Amino acid sequence: MGWLPGLIGCPEDRRIGTVREFGILQMSLVGACAAIVFVRKVTDPLASLAHAAQTVEQGCYDLSGLAAVSERGDELGRLARSFEQMAGKVGQREKTLQRQVDELKIMIDREKQAQDVSEIVETDYFRSLKEKARKFRQI
Amino acid sequence: MILKREDGMSKIIAIHSFRGGTRKSNTTANLACLLAKKGNRVRVVDTDIQSPGIHVLFNLDPKNITYSLNDFLWGKCGIDRAVYDVSGVFGPTAGEKLFLIPSSIRTGDIARVLHYGYDINLLKEGYQKTIEQLALDYLFIDTHPGLNEETLMSIAVSDVLLIILRPDQQDYQGTAVTVEVSRALEFPRMFLIVNEAPASLSGDALAAKVAAAYNCDVAGVLPHADEMMTLGSSGIFCLQHPDSASSHSGTGISPTGSWDGSRD
Numbered sequence: 411m412g413w414l415p416g417l418i419g420c421p422e423d424r425r426i427g428t429v430r431e432f433g434i435l436q437m438s439l440v441g442a443c444a445a446i447v448f449v450r451k452v453t454d455p456l457a458s459l460a461h462a463a464q465t466v467e468q469g470c471y472d473l474s475g476l477a478a479v480s481e482r483g484d485e486l487g488r489l490a491r492s493f494e495q496m497a498g499k500v501g502q503r504e505k506t507l508q509r510q511v512d513e514l515k516i517m518i519d520r521e522k523q524a525q526d527v528s529e530i531v532e533t534d535y536f537r538s539l540k541e542k543a544r545k546f547r548q549i
Numbered sequence: 550m551i552l553k554r555e556d557g558m559s560k561i562i563a564i565h566s567f568r569g570g571t572r573k574s575n576t577t578a579n580l581a582c583l584l585a586k587k588g589n590r591v592r593v594v595d596t597d598i599q600s601p602g603i604h605v606l607f608n609l610d611p612k613n614i615t616y617s618l619n620d621f622l623w624g625k626c627g628i629d630r631a632v633y634d635v636s637g638v639f640g641p642t643a644g645e646k647l648f649l650i651p652s653s654i655r656t657g658d659i660a661r662v663l664h665y666g667y668d669i670n671l672l673k674e675g676y677q678k679t680i681e682q683l684a685l686d687y688l689f690i691d692t693h694p695g696l697n698e699e700t701l702m703s704i705a706v707s708d709v710l711l712i713i714l715r716p717d718q719q720d721y722q723g724t725a726v727t728v729e730v731s732r733a734l735e736f737p738r739m740f741l742i743v744n745e746a747p748a749s750l751s752g753d754a755l756a757a758k759v760a761a762a763y764n765c766d767v768a769g770v771l772p773h774a775d776e777m778m779t780l781g782s783s784g785i786f787c788l789q790h791p792d793s794a795s796s797h798s799g800t801g802i803s804p805t806g807s808w809d810g811s812r813d
Contacts, residue, residue, distance in 0.1 A: 511754040516762040517718060518725045527729040530696060536733070539669070543705035543734055546673050 455479040455486045462493060471501030561676055563690040563707035565700070567723030571713040572744050574603040576771070577691040579787045582638065585647045589686040592632070592679055594618060594650040596672075596703035597693040598662045601652035606785060607635035609649060617653035621675055622667040628675040629682060638785055650679070666699065673706045696730060704731070709738045711768060715745045716755065721762075728763050740768035748772045 455478075462476045473494050480490035530536055564577045577593060585591040595603045595618065604611065616631045631650050639645040653659065680688055690707055693700050704710055710731050714720040724741070731739055743759055746752065752770035760767045774786070 507749060507751050508754060511750055511758060514716065514750075514755070514758060516721050516758065518721055518762065520725075523722065523725045523729065526726045527733070530701075530726075530730050531733040535698060536701070539701055539705050540734055542669055546706050547708070547737065 452486070455482070455490065459486075459490060459493060462490075462497070466497045466500065469504070471497050471504070473497055560686070560709060561680075561688045561690060561707040562709045562711065563692055563704040564711045564713065565692045565704055565727065566694050566713040566720075567696070567727045568714075568720050569600075569694045571694070571715055571720070573694065573713050574606060574691050575786065576711075576713060576742065576744060577689050578603060578606040578785050581647060581687070581689045582645075582785050583787050584687055585645045586639070588645075590646070590683055591687045591689065592648045592650065592683070592685055593689045593691060594676070594679075595652040595691050596699075597691055598652045598699060599659060599693050601654055601659075603691045604635075604649060604651040604654075607638055607647075607649050608784075609633055609635055609651060611654050614651055614653070617658070618650050618675075619653040619658045619662055621650075622662065622671060624671075628679050632679070638788060648683075662699070667702075669702045669706065672702065676706060696727060701730070701734070705734055707736070709740070710736045711740050711742055712765075713742045713744050714759075716743055716747070716750070716759075717745075725763060728765055740766050742768050743770040745773045746770045748774075 458476055458479050462473050465471075465473065465475075476490050476494060480487055480494055482490070531540075562580075564573055564580070566573045574597070581591050581593045593603065593607075595601050597603070598619065604614070614633065616626045618631055620626045621628050621631050628650065632648050633651065634646070635649045636643070636646045638647065676688060679685065690703055692703050712724060712727055712731065714724040728739070728741075741759055741763060743755060746755055752772065756767040756770050759770075
């Protein structure tokens, strides 16, 4: 007990009490450290998952930042892997929808359009109608 | 909101499509109901004289139509005699008000208008009178599809033109002609609405594509809704399915192609 010089010369019961208090302090410190380690082991992956969810929400499906969590063998790792799979499927679906829109062709024969339009707008009836419409809008 | 005039005065909005079957009357009825529910004073005029039908959506029994738009255009009555209260669509205890000026469904009346036509000045006067009498916020004009003289006349007197098309090759060419002819009529505001879009397609991407093809703003993309098909014409979709995305989008049509029911 050389590392407890303050206890030398103390009455026996007081010495025992002080040792007990010191033990409690040590255990508390160890417990606090363990809690910090535990909390970080849980909260850090959860923060990564939350960040990944935000990334997906913004339309980005690259979840490489989640790799460290998805490599874990615990429940959080399983959750991360499920999330990656889900995001991958959503991203794929998004790409398919975009491709469908890209493939949608709006075919307009511009020559025929110009011809059809001129057949209407170059009539006296249309000119008169246009003039009337212009006056109506000034009312 | 695009439908609102900057000076706060009432607005005449024509809803048109080159082809039939674009759910033009349904869109007109839904927009009118949504704006009426927001406390606006709204009237709808059925200028689809050749094939009137919007009265069915508003549950107006033809037997109860004594005077119609046809009678007004022939000088048989004032425009106020051809107005019918269709507020019943909101339910028996609802406070909203909505009125319809129907076209006649009598074959003889339809044939007569087609044969003799009508005076655009009289039509404009009628619109003006009905707007002033009730200090209307919106007057919706349901038109006949195509680009015949009557249709051009009924849309020429409007402030805003909404042209409906489906994402269908059959609609593209005619819509292109309609857009250019309307442009020649110098519409202050003209927008496209894509109706019956496959639910699987991205609305924003489709809106951007259509806007680029026609060089015209797209007010919105309405997805196909099975509920609307099931409903047929037995009611107003936005009142029967108020939670539907399409219903919400109704009064918030924006030129960006997005839907936002809070915009007004």
